Amino acid sequence: MSIFNFFRAAARPSAVQAKERLQIVMAHERAGRTGPDYLPMLQQELLSVIAKYIDIDQNKVEVKLDRGGDCSTLELNIELPSRDAVKAPKDPGKPAAKPGDAKPVGGSANGKAGDKDDEDEDDSSEPVKLAAGGNALTNGGIKKRR
Amino acid sequence: MGKIIVMTSGKGGVGKTTSSAAFATGLALRGFKTVVIDFDVGLRNLDLVMGCERRVVFDFINVINGEAKLSQALIKDKRIENLYILPTSQTRDKDALTKEGVEKVLNELTKEFDYVLCDSPAGIERGALMSLYFADHAIIVTNPEVSSVRDSDRILGVLNSRSRRAEQGLEPVTQQLLLTRYDPERVERGEMLKVDDVLEILAIPLLGVIPESQAVLRASNVGMPVILDEASNAGQAYTDSVSRFLGEDVEHRFVTPQKKGLFSRLLRRTA
Numbered sequence: 001m002s003i004f005n006f007f008r009a010a011a012r013p014s015a016v017q018a019k020e021r022l023q024i025v026m027a028h029e030r031a032g033r034t035g036p037d038y039l040p041m042l043q044q045e046l047l048s049v050i051a052k053y054i055d056i057d058q059n060k061v062e063v064k065l066d067r068g069g070d071c072s073t074l075e076l077n078i079e080l081p082s083r084d085a086v087k088a089p090k091d092p093g094k095p096a097a098k099p100g101d102a103k104p105v106g107g108s109a110n111g112k113a114g115d116k117d118d119e120d121e122d123d124s125s126e127p128v129k130l131a132a133g134g135n136a137l138t139n140g141g142i143k144k145r146r
Numbered sequence: 147m148g149k150i151i152v153m154t155s156g157k158g159g160v161g162k163t164t165s166s167a168a169f170a171t172g173l174a175l176r177g178f179k180t181v182v183i184d185f186d187v188g189l190r191n192l193d194l195v196m197g198c199e200r201r202v203v204f205d206f207i208n209v210i211n212g213e214a215k216l217s218q219a220l221i222k223d224k225r226i227e228n229l230y231i232l233p234t235s236q237t238r239d240k241d242a243l244t245k246e247g248v249e250k251v252l253n254e255l256t257k258e259f260d261y262v263l264c265d266s267p268a269g270i271e272r273g274a275l276m277s278l279y280f281a282d283h284a285i286i287v288t289n290p291e292v293s294s295v296r297d298s299d300r301i302l303g304v305l306n307s308r309s310r311r312a313e314q315g316l317e318p319v320t321q322q323l324l325l326t327r328y329d330p331e332r333v334e335r336g337e338m339l340k341v342d343d344v345l346e347i348l349a350i351p352l353l354g355v356i357p358e359s360q361a362v363l364r365a366s367n368v369g370m371p372v373i374l375d376e377a378s379n380a381g382q383a384y385t386d387s388v389s390r391f392l393g394e395d396v397e398h399r400f401v402t403p404q405k406k407g408l409f410s411r412l413l414r415r416t417a
């Protein structure tokens with residue numbers, strides 16, 4: 001028995017995967033038939049909110065949508081510019097980023113919403129946190145329950 | 147008033163024309179005066195599958211444009227009483243199918259025929275839309291394969307929103323599934339979607355399961371609808387499907403692998 005046969009036997013039958021994939025994609029397509037999908041708009045508004053604080057380079061924004069069975073994930077990966085590009089927050093009561101606070105954010109591999117472990121608690125008013133090098137990738141996730 | 151049936155699928159090459167030829171022939175064999183129309187303007191093929199390609203003089207588009215009378219364009223089948231073919235144009239394109247033109251021809255046909263069967267082209271463009279617009283019944287031809295199932299669902303959505311019945315708020319177009327090119331052995335090996343999987347996803351009643359069969363190619367080679375090959379499993383499956391369409395309760399065959407007979411099993415053991 002070759003190693004390929006071994007993997008094949010261990011994997012689920014392809015027909016089972018076909019059914020699952022169809023059920024998921026079609027549930028979304030049927031939903032889309034009755035009303036406009038709000039995800040593109042949500043994505044745009046999110047980006048404009050972020051743009052209020054950071055000069056984001058549109059080419060360095062990666063938007064991924066993963067349509068799942070019970071929930072979909074909208075994942076925004078935004079490469080932050082160097083620190084001086086951070087705009088002062090509109091609210092004067094909230095302090096801007098200080099060098100000492102620099103800390104990586106959202107370091108998890110896939111950064112889905114719910115990966116709250118590495119979220120900062122005491123500095124929640126701070127608009128943006130930067131990694132030590134001045135550049136960081138934030139991973140934001142929004143889940144849409146069906 | 148005759149009923150209008152559309153054989154549709156969204157996806158191309160799944161067996162609409164094969165099924166249209168078989169169904170029209172089956173309905174005529176059951177005594178219903180039937181005409182089958184090729185809506186695949188520019189890609190005429192129903193004539194070949196029905197074996198009347200050498201008798202085409204005028205076509206559907208000529209009739210729509212008033213260049214020929216309907217009676218001149220209709221081709222009477224040589225084998226079967228009650229069966230007629232309305233071929234399409236090989237040179238025009240689908241823009242020739244105006245809603246008014248199609249309606250006029252269909253109105254004339256439903257006065258004379260019990261069943262008017264429309265063989266839809268692939269896609270969801272003009273040709274496909276025109277073939278389903280006036281339908282009373284839709285037969286959704288689907289292969290047990292992801293892209294075909296998804297496209298069938300798209301077509302169901304179109305039927306429910308853009309057919310005449312939908313637009314005018316009439317009784318919806320009835321919809322039945324014809325699952326073709328089914329290979330029970332691959333299903334058993336877990337390599338192909340099961341009938342039940344497809345039914346669960348599309349959620350429409352099952353009209354029939356047509357097995358993958360070499361008889362289909364043999365039949366089209368000679369211009370004979372496969373339903374006339376009574377010895378073939380595909381032919382028998384189409385005959386059963388026609389009976390179900392007419393409201394009869396017929397058990398589904400050819401959905402499980404053919405049991406090896408005792409004889410062949412004994413042979414195997416001694417071999």
Ligand SMILES: Nc1ncnc2c1ncn2[C@@H]1O[C@H](COP(=O)(O)OP(=O)(O)OP(=O)(O)O)[C@@H](O)[C@H]1O
Nearest residue numbers: 158159160161162163164268327357358359362363
């Ligand atoms: N049950 C079957 N078993 C084996 N081959 C089949 C079967 N049904 C159809 N075929 C083959 O599949 C091919 C496509 O069939 P057909 O022309 O009927 O499809 P179609 O849906 O009308 O295609 P199009 O979308 O181009 O109009 C043909 O070669 C035909 O012989």
Ligand SMILES: [Mg+2]
Nearest residue numbers: 162163186191
């Ligand atoms: Mg065809």
